[in-house]
Amino acid sequence: MSLVLEQFLPYRLNRLADSLSKNASQAYKLEFGLSRSEWRAFALLGQKSTMTATEIAHFSTMDKTKVSRALYALEKRSWLIRRQDDKDRRLEHIALTTFGQQAYEKLVPKMLKIETDMIAKLGDANFAALKQGLDALESLFADEAMVQISD
Amino acid sequence: MSLVLEQFLPYRLNRLADSLSKNASQAYKLEFGLSRSEWRAFALLGQKSTMTATEIAHFSTMDKTKVSRALYALEKRSWLIRRQDDKDRRLEHIALTTFGQQAYEKLVPKMLKIETDMIAKLGDANFAALKQGLDALESLFADEAMVQISD
DNA sequence: ATGTAACAGTTGTAAATGTAACTATCAAGG
DNA sequence: CCTTGATAGTTACATTTACAACTGTTACAT
Numbered sequence: 001m002s003l004v005l006e007q008f009l010p011y012r013l014n015r016l017a018d019s020l021s022k023n024a025s026q027a028y029k030l031e032f033g034l035s036r037s038e039w040r041a042f043a044l045l046g047q048k049s050t051m052t053a054t055e056i057a058h059f060s061t062m063d064k065t066k067v068s069r070a071l072y073a074l075e076k077r078s079w080l081i082r083r084q085d086d087k088d089r090r091l092e093h094i095a096l097t098t099f100g101q102q103a104y105e106k107l108v109p110k111m112l113k114i115e116t117d118m119i120a121k122l123g124d125a126n127f128a129a130l131k132q133g134l135d136a137l138e139s140l141f142a143d144e145a146m147v148q149i150s151d
Numbered sequence: 152m153s154l155v156l157e158q159f160l161p162y163r164l165n166r167l168a169d170s171l172s173k174n175a176s177q178a179y180k181l182e183f184g185l186s187r188s189e190w191r192a193f194a195l196l197g198q199k200s201t202m203t204a205t206e207i208a209h210f211s212t213m214d215k216t217k218v219s220r221a222l223y224a225l226e227k228r229s230w231l232i233r234r235q236d237d238k239d240r241r242l243e244h245i246a247l248t249t250f251g252q253q254a255y256e257k258l259v260p261k262m263l264k265i266e267t268d269m270i271a272k273l274g275d276a277n278f279a280a281l282k283q284g285l286d287a288l289e290s291l292f293a294d295e296a297m298v299q300i301s302d
Numbered sequence: 303a304t305g306t307a308a309c310a311g312t313t314g315t316a317a318a319t320g321t322a323a324c325t326a327t328c329a330a331g332g
Numbered sequence: 333c334c335t336t337g338a339t340a341g342t343t344a345c346a347t348t349t350a351c352a353a354c355t356g357t358t359a360c361a362t
Contacts, residue, residue: 002198002259003194003197003198003259003262003263004198005191005194005195005198005210005211006210008194008262008266009171009266009269009270010168010171010172010174010175010266011191012285012289013164013167013168013171013172013285014168014171014172015212015289016164016168016285016288016289016292017161017164017165017167017168017169018168018212019288019292020160020161020164020165020288021161021164021165023161023292024161035318037318037319040156040162043154043156043159044156046154047153047154047155047156052340052341053340053341054339054340054341059156059157060156061166061169063319063320063321064340064341064342065319065320065321065341065342065343066318066319066320067341068341068342068343069318069319069342071341072342087328088327088328088339088340089326089327089328089340090326090327090328090339090340090341091327091339091340091341092340092341108153108154111154111159112154115159115160115161118160118291119160121291122284122287122288122291123287126283126284126287126288127284127287128280129279129280129281129283129284129287130280130281130283130284130285130287130288131284132277132280132281132284133273133277133278133280133281133282133283133284133285134163134164134167134281134284136273136274136277136278136280136281137167137170137171137273137277137281138163138166138167140269140272140273141167141170141174186348188348188349203310203311204310204311205309205310205311214349214350214351215310215311215312216311216312216313216349216350216351217348217349217350218311219311219312219313220312220348220349222311223312238358239309239310239357239358240310240356240357240358241309241310241311241356241357241358242310242311242357243310243311
């Protein structure tokens with residue numbers, strides 16, 4: 001009947017996502033000067049070692065133009081190199097440089113600590129509940145995406 | 152030890168918040184041409200009937216400049232009126248016009264339907280878990296805000 | 303009363319973003 | 333071959349946003 005914004009699910013989720021991200025961004029923003037999109041691309045490259053820009057866009061759910069600019073910024077710091085595919089010259093295989101990997105290995109523990117601290121504060125039961133809820137939400141939207149694709 | 156972006160809590164929350172919001176925005180964006188910040192201010196005004204811009208900023212967790220511009224947009228559609236406070240001429244008491252209220256009453260059921268449909272798809276158990284998790288997260292960040300204030 | 307600090311709200315400006323258009327490449331059919 | 337359509341990635345432009353500076357007003361101590 002009546003809508004209370006503070007209790008409205010999309011709004012709550014947005015608010016919380018914002019809080020968590022602001023919290024987490026301290027590590028990569030203050031110390032490394034990375035933006036959120038740069039951090040995402042960077043985190044993926046550290047994790048999967050070699051990817052194309054399109055793959056990064058897919059896994060980070062960012063627009064490809066956003067990815068393009070994030071990669072450009074990371075390239076300027078010499079944190080990544082691009083190698084053109086031998087067979088398909090449209091493709092670029094992107095990987096972290098040694099320099100980039102060193103930064104990655106310095107940054108990851110800090111990011112993980114932020115997360116584990118937060119989880120500890122939440123408590124096991126609440127965290128389990130949160131995970132269950134997020135999993136359920138995610139599969140819900142994964143399904144919808146598939147429906148759209150099969151149109 | 153290793154960071155998997157897809158499982159990283161701030162990232163997951165961001166991703167989901169985005170999905171939910173895109174889903175929910177269909178109603179207010181396509182049919183009413185409202186932006187997200189306009190929707191938020193509008194929803195609060197419909198809910199609390201009279202507020203100042205600062206209050207709206209506080210309850211919607213938006214920057215006051217964002218609120219200022221959202222209110223300007225809503226005012227242009229004649230959805231709200233401003234009345235200056237008698238005692239403190241810095242303050243503006245903002246309320247929806249009859250016109251704005253009519254729009255509000257048309258929009259709210261659609262927004263609520265989007266939410267209830269989603270909750271139904273989630274299932275009771277998952278929704279309860281989600282709520283528990285979000286509540287816990289929220290109180291965690293509410294606490295932190297207090298800590299900051301008391302500094 | 304007067305100066306200083308705080309507050310409400312707006313505006314200016316630079317950076318970030320989304321959308322569409324663009325370049326270059328490939329693949330497949332005629 | 334050559335045309336058509338798809339794909340990878342970049343660039344251009346319009347919109348949105350954040351952040352700081354600004355105007356006008358109040359409160360309060362001197």
